Amino acid sequence: MTAKPGQWDDLIVRMGSGAAIAVVGLACVWAGGVLFLALTVVISTVMVWELTRMLDVDAPALLIAGFAGLALLIADQMPPGYALPLLIVPAFVGFGQLKLRRVTFMLYTVMILLAGYGLFILRQDFGFVWMLWLALIVIASDVAGYFAGRFIGGPKFWPRVSPKKTWSGTIAGWIGAAAVGWLFVASTGAGPQLIGISIALAMAAQMGDIAESAVKRRVGVKDSSNLLPGHGGLFDRFDGMLGAAIFLLLVWQLVDFPPGLS
Template sequence: MTSPSNRWQDLRPRMISAAIMASVAAVEIWLGGVSFTVMVVALSALMLWELATITGLKTTYGPFSLSPTQLPLMLAGFGALCLCAALLSSHAIAAALLLVPALVFALTPRRDRGLAALWAAGSMIAGFGLISLRQDAGTAAIVWLVLVVVTSDVMGYFAGRILGGPKFWPAISPKKTWSGTVAGWLGAAGVGMAFWSMGYAPAGIVLLSAVVSFAGQMGDIAESWIKRRTGVKDSSNLIPGHGGFMDRFDAMTGAVVLVMLLSLAMTLPLPFGG
């Protein structure tokens, strides 16, 4: 059984790191434009670097004899260039550009190439989606999305540790419980309810918030699966208390990908203004 002290030992570094990241994100969301775009492109590149690092094999690659250290850096830079090009292209060309890094992952010798390629595609789509959402839907939509993901994560974290109970998917994510999962849905729905009650969004935002919360949780589980398959605890050690950027933005990746996919099929009840 986990002692109370061990149960909360990661809380302080998590809170400090979260506060710093939240401050930076708040400024960038408010600024928008080139500054926000640069931040998102950098985050996408960092996640591709982490993905390439943890799934890479300890061998050289191709005719240029790239080392296991050099290839992740090249993939990160290549992904950033593809994302920038996609933002300047038509929709059809942008869609193709976003999938090019995934193709490279699929063709490069590595652990679980298919799974790595899927996550690479998700990271690219999420980066493109965040920038597009900020440009097309405004600040309110981004604030709503961030609040849904963060609230779901925080509610799930505390409910899971306080209430405990049956595991949601123990084979892949042994720490995630049903109590934390449901608490995340309720917290996200509460965010949607707040936006609706204040007149910033249609009533459908409540259901959409809960669905987006679930997509975020699936992003978290998918990233946990990658780490379990590759035998690592964290995607990197760049963020104290959180591991790496994949660890921190896995839920956001799942949430944004779902919003992008749903937006292709219907008009979403997103918040307006800003």
């Protein structure tokens, strides 16, 4: 199918800022420890700040986000049984400060902080390889969906909420995730169930993306912020990772992870 004029105008900007994000993220994931802790806390804090600004412009977004980041930082140093209530406290604090869309704020804030905590635990317990696997699934799903959606086109997934997303791009994202899963099966000796888990994580990442698009459409904004050229804000860039990370927390409880190696 022939590309429409202007269809690829944002590609260079997206690739440039995306590459910068990838380099910083990969370095922190590789290093682990304090650097990865700092990365998860900073990203989670900024996402809560962006979420608060989107939902209620009059709320003290910086104060709420700062409290959320501090809670995550402290929780990362505690056993899970003590960390979990601490991760939920910022949702109640923000609930008392916002005047609009408070339920949406509570749900997303809990998910952001749980995802940040879960990613730090994943890096600690399973190491660099499996953090890389998770990141590559989200990236492959996003990249395959981007190019397939623009090159193949076809029926829209949910045009009222996300007019650029297509079914071809959605399915291509699943295929990209399956390819990543197959690669890690071949290179790590993990069982073939990893391919199914990889596809499911891509689906969860897409759900995170769609859910954030619905929130933005509801509040009438195009991007969560303008921090990242070509991507909008950190929430726009990491909404897929948010969905995938939350889903992976469930996977840990349902299957022996990594399958075939545990």
